[in-house]
Amino acid sequence: MQSAIISAPGPEAVKSALQSLAFQPTVALVFASITHSPESVAQIFAQAGMQVFGATSAGEIAVDRGASTIAERSITALVLDPPRSSFATQLLPANGRSSIELGRVAGEWGAATFLSPALLVVASGLTTDGEQLVQGILETAGPDVPLFGGLAGDDIRFKQTWVFDAQGATDGGALVLAFDSTRVAVSGVATSGWTAVGPDMTVTSATGNIVHTIDGQPALDIYKEYLGLTNDSDILIPEYPLQLDRGGHTVMRAALLPEPATRSLIYAGTVPQGATVRFSCASGIEIIDLALEQVRQFRNQSGPADALVLFSCKGRHMALGPLAEDEVAPIQALWSAPLAGFYTYGEIGRGPEGQCDFHNETCVVVALKERSTETNGSGNRQVHA
Amino acid sequence: MPDNAMASDIGPELDVLRSALEALAAQGASEEMSGHLAAIEKAYQKLLFSLDRARKDKEVQFRLLTRTTTDLRTALAETEDRVRRRTRQLQERTEELGASNQALEQALADLKSMQAQLVHSEKMASLGQLTAGIAHEIKNPLNFVINFAEVSLDLIRELRAELRPMLALAGSERASVAEELLVDLEQNVGKVREHGGRADGIIRSMLLHSRGHSGTFQPTDLNQLLEEYAKLAYHGMRAQDSGFQVTIETALDPGLGAVNVVPQDLGRALLNVIHNACYAADAGRRGNTGEPGLVLISSRKLPQAVEVRVRDNGNGIPPELREKIFDPFFTTKPTGVGTGLGLSIAFEIVVHQHHGEIRVETEPGKFTEFILKIPQPVAAPAATAAKPSAG
Incomplete structure (x- = not known):
């Protein structure tokens, strides 16, 4: 499978880059700033004969042949040429459906499309309950389905995000890209690199992704106490996420915004009441070292790849600052395959412990590899592309 | 704070680097040189960022460790307090148990003693009734024995007085035989009287048990x-x-x-x-x-x-x-x-x-x-x- 990276400041630069490609891609994974119209970006790739799996972003990542670009307000794409029968996309506008219902429909569609599907999913970064979406997909597509993805961003405006394919776009639903995993292998790992510190704490009051009290104290006050802040507005929360104990594995939860009136904190994911949490922190270099070690182990198990997709948390981007490129470049170098990705409002993937979950603050690395031709052609039962 | 000390120690070196970079940029370098300068500038920014992050993280970790230490101290103090209280309670309880155990042993000893007394009293009472009954039944015939023995002694004395003149006529040998018989008879009846009297004494004692104590307290x-x-x-x-x-x-x-x-x-x-x-x-x-x-x-x-x-x-x-x-x-x-x-x-x-x-x-x-x-x-x-x- 051939692949290439397009990283361009705007639509015109994308068009010219497409013209200079040495192969005819069949699908494009497109991550674009909200400053560009999602539909028109999609049309550029559609007119060049590609299916599109796209999302708006909060920063775009492109690494190829030693050149790494971490940009904002740009358009990044990973273009590939898998056989058209080995993949399919499905756009799922919410239409009043809850996240778990959307997830069930997505999983059902994936399982109906291929006998052994592998799923990439992007969804609205503002209306999606990531945990529910994952749960719904695993319910209908099976708990072992390879599943990776991220929630769309909007350059930290928190107003409107989009997911889009060649046929349309939605600002409130999800988009699924299914591969026939017998032909295109999809594997990946979600890594964090943060280290839990301090005592175990209990979430004493929470509603959805809003945490009211921890250990009986207002969540905002606990944060201020530990971070040594004097003003509510000083909170630079993504750097100190909560580590949430799932009984066997942990997930990170980044606080997005304070609610000074209620002394609550809004998180980029559900934090169940009664959950055990710990603060976590790490300096930038430590985060990168630990994450790279986990990616290296994954690389040793997974073997070579034709292309890499990265779903990395916007909070992680903020925490790493200028060091962010020091993370993505070594990842790309492990495979020497083109890498494209974006900074998300939440990630989906298996942690090193193997459970698929919804995360914050992680870097999800997905490796795509077309299998040898002898095994091709048996699993496709797609009837509508 | 040691964290700040680290940042400030390195501060002068960073300043030297900063001024050197600015001086080089001001000289108007070649294109190639400008590329190197940009790279150095970028590395410099990363260094600054990393140092700042490291300092912040150390501070947060320090606060969390302080809190953990405080929590542990509090927990330790509470645990020690609980252990002390529990130990005291246990001691008190042990003492109470010891005391009540002693009381119970005493009560048991008292009960045993009381029971023994009761058994004894009952035995005495029934034996008393039995002996009183027997004594009463025996006393009447015994009175006859004693009375007739006394009367018989009188009769023997009278008989001797009556026989004496006759025996004097009958000759000394016959008289002495009769006299000896009378003496033996008198002695035998005397023994009957004496032992009857002794039996009477015993019976009187026995009757004291049952007579009911008629005396008055004074x-x-x-x-x-x-x-x-x-x-x-x-x-x-x-x-x-x-x-x-x-x-x-x-x-x-x-x-x-x-x-x-x-x-x-x-x-x-x-x-x-x-x-x-x-x-x-x-x-x-x-x-x-x-x-x-x-x-x-x-x-x-x-x-x-x-x-x-x-x-x-x-x-x-x-x-x-x-x-x-x-x-x-x-x-x-x-x-x-x-x-x-x-x-x-x-x-x-x-x-x-x-x-x-x-x-x-x-x-x-x-x-x-x-x-x-x-x-x-x-x-x-x-x-x-x-x-x-x-x-």
Whole structure:
């Protein structure tokens, strides 16, 4: 499978880059700033004969042949040429459906499309309950389905995000890209690199992704106490996420915004009441070292790849600052395959412990590899592309 | 703070680097040089960022560790406090248990003692009724035996008087044979009379058990009573046996006052006990102990009772016999010397009639001490002691 990276400041630069490609891609994974119209970006790739799996972003990542670009307000794409029968996309506008219902429909569609599907999913970064979406997909597509993805961003405006394919776009639903995993292998790992510190704490009051009290104290006050802040507005929360104990594995939860009136904190994911949490922190270099070690182990198990997709948390981007490129470049170098990705409002993937979950603050690395031709052609039962 | 110290220590070096970069940029470098400068500038920014992040993280970690340490200290203090309290509770509980255990053991001992007393009392009561019945039935025929024996003795005397003139005529040989027969007859009837009398004495004693104590309680000078009955016992013993040698000493509480008892009955009980003590002391002198016989009689006022102790330095009572000494007809004296009713009667009088206690302390080969306790309610009407008749 051939692949290439397009990283361009705007639509015109994308068009010219497409013209200079040495192969005819069949699908494009497109991550674009909200400053560009999602539909028109999609049309550029559609007119060049590609299916599109796209999302708006909060920063775009492109690494190829030693050149790494971490940009904002740009358009990044990973273009590939898998056989058209080995993949399919499905756009799922919410239409009043809850996240778990959307997830069930997505999983059902994936399982109906291929006998052994592998799923990439992007969804609205503002209306999606990531945990529910994952749960719904695993319910209908099976708990072992390879599943990776991220929630769309909007350059930290928190107003409107989009997911889009060649046929349309939605600002409130999800988009699924299914591969026939017998032909295109999809594997990946979600890594964090943060280290839990301090005592175990209990979430004493929470509603959805809003945490009211921890250990009986207002969540905002606990944060201020530990971070040594004097003003509510000083909170630079993504750097100190909560580590949430799932009984066997942990997930990170980044606080997005304070609610000074209620002394609550809004998180980029559900934090169940009664959950055990710990603060976590790490300096930038430590985060990168630990994450790279986990990616290296994954690389040793997974073997070579034709292309890499990265779903990395916007909070992680903020925490790493200028060091962010020091993370993505070594990842790309492990495979020497083109890498494209974006900074998300939440990630989906298996942690090193193997459970698929919804995360914050992680870097999800997905490796795509077309299998040898002898095994091709048996699993496709797609009837509508 | 050490974290700040690290950043500030490195601060001057960063400033040197910064000014060097600015100086190089100001010189207007070649394109290639500009590329290197941009790279150095980028690395410099990363360095600054990393240092800043490291400092912040150390601060947060320090706060979290402080909090953890504080939590641990608090938890430790609470745990220590709990352990102390629990230990104290356990100690108190152990003490309570020890105390209640002691109380229970005491109660058990009291119950056992009470049960033994009850069994004994019941046995005594039924034996008393039995002996009273037998005694009553035997007393009538025994009266006949005694009366007819006495009449027969009179008749023998009359017969001898009647026969004497006739026998003088019949010749000396025949007369002396008849006379010998009369003497034998008189002796035999005398024996019947004597042993009948002895049986009567036994029966009288037995009847004392059942007669119901008719005497009335009256304020009595118990010390005087004790002295009288001590003398009585002593002289009684001397009359029976001229070899009797016992010293009786008294230690009487002058503050005893008037004691409300039935003097005749209690006197009998005292007499029996003192008599036994004298017998034992004398037997000890003659037998095992070889010491001069001594009987010590003492009285003592207790808060709601009076106590009389009668102690002898005789042979003591072997353990296996102690439970039997108050049983009717139980005696260690040679047959014919004791009826076995003395202590039984004393028990009856002290325990049942006067609602008191009688118990014995003894050590074989050394001493025996009978302790009589007569309850005296504090509110008992004080009356002048009746003067017992001088004896």
